[in-house]
Amino acid sequence: xxxxxxxxxxxxxxxxxxxxxxxxxxxxxxxxxxxxxxxxxxxxxxxxxxxxxxxxxxxxxxxxxxxxxxxxxxxxxxxxxxxxxxxxxxxxxxxxxxxxxxxxxxxxxxxx
Amino acid sequence: xxxxxxxxxxxxxxxxxxxxxxxxxxxxxxxxxxxxxxxxxxxxxxxxxxxxxxxxxxxxxxxxxxxxxxxxxxxxxxxxxxxxxxxxxxxxxxxxxxxxxxxxxxxxxxxxx
Numbered sequence: 001x002x003x004x005x006x007x008x009x010x011x012x013x014x015x016x017x018x019x020x021x022x023x024x025x026x027x028x029x030x031x032x033x034x035x036x037x038x039x040x041x042x043x044x045x046x047x048x049x050x051x052x053x054x055x056x057x058x059x060x061x062x063x064x065x066x067x068x069x070x071x072x073x074x075x076x077x078x079x080x081x082x083x084x085x086x087x088x089x090x091x092x093x094x095x096x097x098x099x100x101x102x103x104x105x106x107x108x109x110x111x112x
Numbered sequence: 113x114x115x116x117x118x119x120x121x122x123x124x125x126x127x128x129x130x131x132x133x134x135x136x137x138x139x140x141x142x143x144x145x146x147x148x149x150x151x152x153x154x155x156x157x158x159x160x161x162x163x164x165x166x167x168x169x170x171x172x173x174x175x176x177x178x179x180x181x182x183x184x185x186x187x188x189x190x191x192x193x194x195x196x197x198x199x200x201x202x203x204x205x206x207x208x209x210x211x212x213x214x215x216x217x218x219x220x221x222x223x224x225x
Contacts, residue, residue, distance in 0.1 A: 002154060009152070034213065043116070043202050043216030044155075089155065099168060100214055102155040 003027060004092050006103025013080055014111050021075045021106045023090035028071070030092040030101075035064065035075050038087045038105075047088070048075070080110045115139040118203050118217035126225055127193060133220045135186040135203030141215070143208045144186040146178060149200040149219070161186060162208045193224045 006023045013019045023033075031052055036044035050057045050064040050073065057064045061078040077084055090103040116137045125131050137144065146158040160168035161180040175197075177189040186203055200221050204214040 004154070036216075041218065043118075043204075043218045045216065046213045049213070099157060099160065100155075104152065104154045 002104075003101035004090060004103045006090050006106060008106060009104065010107040010109075012109045012111065015080065015082060017080050017110070019077050019080055019084075019108055019110075021088055021090070021108075022072065023074065023092075023103050024070075024072045025092050025101075026071065027092070027094075029094050032093045033064070033066065033073050034091050034093075034100075035062075036089040036091065036102075038089065044089055077108075080108075082110045082112050084108060085110050116203055116205055116215050116217035118201075118220050120220060121218065122221045122223075124223045124225060125190070125193065127195070129193075130189070130191040132190065133188040133201055133203075133222075135188075135217055137184055137186075137203075137205040137215070139205055139215060141205040141207055142183050143206050144180060144183075145204040145206075145214065146186065146188050147202040147204060147216075149202055155202070158188075190222075193222075195224050198223045 004025050011019050034049035035047045037047040038044040048059045048062045050066050052068050055066050063076040066073045087105045087107050089105045091100045093100045119134045143162045145160050148156040148158055157170050158172045159178040164180050175192050179187040200219045202219045203217040206212045206214040
C-alpha cells in the first residue's frame with residue numbers, strides 16, 4: 001500500500017504561473033514532510049520541508065501548505081521559471097526510525 | 113555536490129555477471145540507504161543501515177546484497193540480476209532518527225541485458 005499519494009503525475013505551466021503539486025497520507029504518525037527536487041541525471045535534493053505544528057512554510061518562491069486534519073500537503077511554486085522544470089517528490093517520515101516514504105513524483109515543465 | 117558519491121554512474125551487466133555499486137558519504141552521517149528508482153514508481157527503499165547495522169530490509173530479492181563496512185561506505189553487491197532490475201539505484205545518508213534531511217547521491221543507472 002502506497003503510504004504517500006502524489007498528484008498530478010505531470011504538469012505544464014507557462015513562465016510566471018503557479019504550479020501546485022498535492023500529496024496525501026494516511027499514517028498519523030508521520031511528522032516530517034519534505035519535498036525533493038530532482039533534475040535529470042541527478043539524485044533528489046531537499047527543497048523545503050514542514051512539520052505538522054505549522055500550516056504553511058515559505059522559502060523563496062516555494063511554499064508548502066499543510067492541512068493536518070485532511071492529512072494533505074501541497075507545494076506551490078510562485079513565479080515559476082524554466083529552470084524549475086524538474087521532477088518533484090513529496091515524502092513523509094516519522095520521528096523514530098529511518099524510513100522515508102516517497103510519492104510517485106510530478107514531472108514539471110515550465111514553458112518560457 | 114551533495115557530499116554523497118556513487119560509483120559507477122552507469123553500469124551495463126549481463127544476467128550472469130557479478131558487480132558491485134559503491135557509495136561514500138562525507139557528511140558525518142550515521143545512517144545510509146539504498147533506494148531503487150523506476151519510471152512512474154515511488155522511490156523504493158531497499159535497505160537501511162543505521163550505526164552500521166542493517167535495520168531495514170524491505171523484501172528485497174537475495175540477488176541484491178548490501179554491505180556497510182563503516183559509517184561512510186555502503187555497497188550493493190549484485191548477482192544473477194533480471195532485466196526488470198534495470199533502474200536508477202540511489203544511495204542516501206542522514207543522521208539517525210526521523211525529521212532529518214536525507215542527502216542523495218547522483219545514482220547508478222543500471223541496465224541488465
